[in-house]
Amino acid sequence: MNYLKQIFRYAIPYKTYAILNIISNIFYAFFATLSMLSLFPMLKVLFGDSKPVYIKPGWKGMGEITSYGESYLNYFITLKKSEGSDDVLIFMVGFVIGSFLLKNVFNYLAMFFITFLRNGLLKDLRNNLYNKITSLPLAFYSEKRKGDTMSRISTDVLEIQHSFLSILELIVREPLTIIFTIVSMFIISVKLSLFVLIFIPISGFVISLIGKSLKRKSNKVQKEQGYFLSIVDETLSGLKVIKGFNGEKKFSTKFEDSTKRFYNYSNKLLNKQNLAGPTSEFLGISVIAALLWYGGQMVLNEKTLDPSLFLVYMGLAYQILTPAKAISKASYGVKRGNAAAERVMEILHKDSTLKDLPNATKKTRFDNVIELKGIHFKYEDEYVLKNFSISIPKGKTVALVGQSGSGKSTIASLVTRFYDVNDGQIEIDGTNIKTLTKHSLRNLIGLVTQDSILFNDSIKNNILLGKEDASTTEVIKALEIANAWEFVKDLPNGINTNIGDSGNKLSGGQKQRLSIARAVLKNPPIMILDEATSALDTESERLVQDALENMMKNRTSIVIAHRLSTIQNADQIIVMQKGEIVEQGKHQELLDKKGVYSNLVTMQSFQ
Secondary structure (H helix, E strand, C coil), X not given: CHHHHHHHHHHHHHHHHHHHHHHHHHHHHHHHHHXXXXXXXXXXXXXXXXXXXXXXXXXXXXXXXXXXXXXXXXXXXXXXXXXXXXXXXXXXXXXXXXXXXXXXXXXXXXXXXXHHHHHHHHHHHHXXXXXXXXXXXXXXXXXXXXXXXXXXXXXXXHHXXXXXXXXXXXXXXXXHHHHHHHHHHHHHCHHHHHHHHXXXXXXXXXXXHHHCCHHHHHHHHHHHHHHHHHHHHHHHHCHHHHHHCCCHHHHHXXXXXXXXXXXXXXXXXXXXXXXXXXXXXXXXXXXXXXXXXXXXXXXXXCCCCCHHHHHHHHHHHHHHHHHHHHHHHHHHHHHHHHHHHHXXXXXXXXXXXXXXXXXXXXXXXXXXXXXXXXXXXXXXXXXXXXXXXXXXXXXXXXXXXXXXCCCHHHHHHHXXXXXXXXXXXXXXXXXXXXXXXXXXXXXXXXXXXXXXXXXXXXHHHHHHHHCCCCCHHHHHHXXXXXCCHHHHCCCCCHHHCECCHHHCCCCHHHHHHHHHHHHHHHCCCEEEEECCCCCCCHHHHHHHHHXXXXXXXXXXXXXXXXXXXXXXXXXXXXXXXXXXXXXXXXXXHHXXXXXXXXXXXHHHHCC
C-alpha cells in the first residue's frame, strides 16, 4: 500500500474532481439501495398483500423501524385506494423506475468526474517520469536497458491505470453500496443479517489466499517485457549489422526465448487473476443458498418474516455480490499495480549524482582559460584517467590524440559534466564547474560527436535545438558555415524537409554537417569535437573539415581526433596513452621527437 499512497499524491491537484466523484458515489450508493427497497411496495400492491391501515402510524424509535415502514406503506396504499385511485401500481412502478434512473445518473456522474482525475494523474506521472529520465546522469543508463526504461514509462504506467487506479472508482462507491445495503438488511431482519455476516470473513480469507503471489508474478512479467523491448530496440538500431552477418536466426532465437518466458509468466499471472471472479461468485452464491434455506425457514415455518420483504432481502443480498466482486478484483489489481508502481517509483526516487549545488552560480561568459587539474576518473573499477592536467587558453585549439581507450572521449564527457571526476577538479576561469549550474555550463559549450545524433523532424527543428528563437536567416547562415546549405537548398522542402528516424534519409557526411550547423547556431565560446570526421569518406571528410575550421575560428576548441591529418594546425596536441599524457606540443615539434605521435602519424600514412 506504500506505493499506492505515493501514486495518490499525484491526485492532489485534481481534488475537486475527487470530491465531486465522492458526492456522486454517495448518491449512487443511496439510490442503488433505494432502488432495491422500492421493489417492496410494488410487490405488496402486486400480490394484494397489504393490510388496510386507516390511521397514520407514529414513530416509535429505531428498534421498530421495520414495522413502522411496513405500517406506513400500508397506510399510504389504503389512503390512495380510499381516494378512488386505481393507479397505485403505476405509481409504485414509477417510483421504482425513478430510483433506478437516479442510481444510473449518479453512476455516470461519478465516472465522468473520476475520468478527469485518473487521466490528469497519469499525465502528471508520465511527465514527471520523462523529466526524471532526462535529468538522470548518463551513468544511470549504462547500467539499464533502454527497453526496460521504455517499458516503465509506457507499459507500467498503463498497468497503473488499468489495475492500480481502478480502485479510485471503487474506494467510495462499492464500500458505501455494501454499507447501505447491509444497514437495510439489518432493518429488515437482524437475525438473518447476523447469519449472513458469519460467511463474509470466511469468503474474504479464501480470496486473500489467491492474491498473495500476484505481485511477484506481475513483477516478472513486467521485467521480461522490458527485456524483449530492449531486444527490439537493439534489433532496429543494428539491423544492417544483423543482416550483414546473417544474424537473424540468433536474434530471433533470443527474442523467442524472451517471449516464451513472458508467455509462461503471463499465463501463471492471468490464471491466478482469473480465479478471482469465479471464486468470489461461487462464495457469494453459497451465501445466497444458505440464505434461501435459513430465510425460508423464517418465512414458511416461523412466520417471522414477510414473504415480500424476504424477496427484497434476497435482492439486497445478491446486490452485495457485485461490489464485493469488484472489490476483490480491485485487490488483485492493487497487487499487480503495486509491482508496476514499484518500478516507476524506482526511477522517480532515483537520486541524481550530478545535482546542482544549493548555491550553484550561473556563468554566462568565458573569459580566460579552461584548466583540468590532477584529474582521476573511473567508470567502474579501473581508472581511465590518472593525474591528468592540461590548460586551454581562450581562443586556442587543443587536440587530444591516442589509441582507442586512452581516455580522449572521457575528457569531453567530464568537461561537459556528463560525469563528475573522482579526484582533482575542472575549472573555467578559475571556477570549479561543480559550483556552476549544469544548464549555464552547457550553454557555454557546443558539442559535435562522432555519431550524428539527429531527430525525426525537419532540418530546421533539428538545428533550432541549438537556439530555439533563431530566425530562418540565422538557420540558413549556420547551414552555410557548416557547408550544408549546398544540399539543403536542393531538397524538396528546403529546411522544412523531414530527415527521418535518426536522419536516415541523409548520408553520413550530410548528417554530420547538420550536427555542425546546430553547434554553429548555438554559437558557444567553447567547442568540443569528439572524432567528428572519423566515420566519413574522404570527400565528406574534406567538406566537414572545412566546416569545422569555419566554426572554430575565434573559439576555444577541444578536438578529439582519430585522423591526425585533421589536427595539424592545432595550437597544442596532447598525446594520451592509458589515461596519461605521454607527449605534448605542436605537430612539427612532436614529429621531430620521433616518439609516440610520430609513430601514430607514420602508421596512418600507410593506411
